[in-house]
Amino acid sequence: MRTRLTERSDVNRCPNLTPHPAMYFVYILKNKARKEVYCGYTNNLERRLEEHSRRHPWNLVYYEAYKAESDARNRERQLKLHAQALTALKGRIKESLK
Numbered sequence: 442m443r444t445r446l447t448e449r450s451d452v453n454r455c456p457n458l459t460p461h462p463a464m465y466f467v468y469i470l471k472n473k474a475r476k477e478v479y480c481g482y483t484n485n486l487e488r489r490l491e492e493h494s495r496r497h498p499w500n501l502v503y504y505e506a507y508k509a510e511s512d513a514r515n516r517e518r519q520l521k522l523h524a525q526a527l528t529a530l531k532g533r534i535k536e537s538l539k
Contacts, residue, residue, distance in 0.1 A: 465513035467520070469503040469530070471538055478538065480527065482517040484510070502537040503530070 466486050470479045470493055479499070483489040486504060493499045507513040520527045531538060 463508055465507045465510045467505045467507070467513050467516045468501060469534070470499040471502050472497050472499050474498065478531070480517060480520045482513040503534050 465482060465484050467480070467482045468486060468489070470481075470490070471477070472479070475497060479493070481489065486501065490499060490501055505513075505516065507516070520530065
């Protein structure tokens with residue numbers, strides 16, 4: 442299941458983003474001020490976004506949900522280690538990254 446969010450406020454309106462022991466998320470954050478994009482994985486998107494935003498404001502622009510932690514970890518690794526995978530994903534979500 443792949444879903445995309447464009448604003449941080451969307452996190453508060455989506456009850457399925459709360460911690461769920463059987464779900465893991467690969468996410469893409471964007472920091473407009475620093476023009477950075479960050480990729481990670483977690484089982485609690487809301488908490489993780491708050492942790493990232495303690496230093497600089499980040500916006501959640503995309504996430505993928507997985508039942509197996511190993512699948513989420515492997516997808517994160519793929520995005521971080523293989524430039525083609527991240528480039529392809531950025532191409533698919535280019536409007537959200539603006």
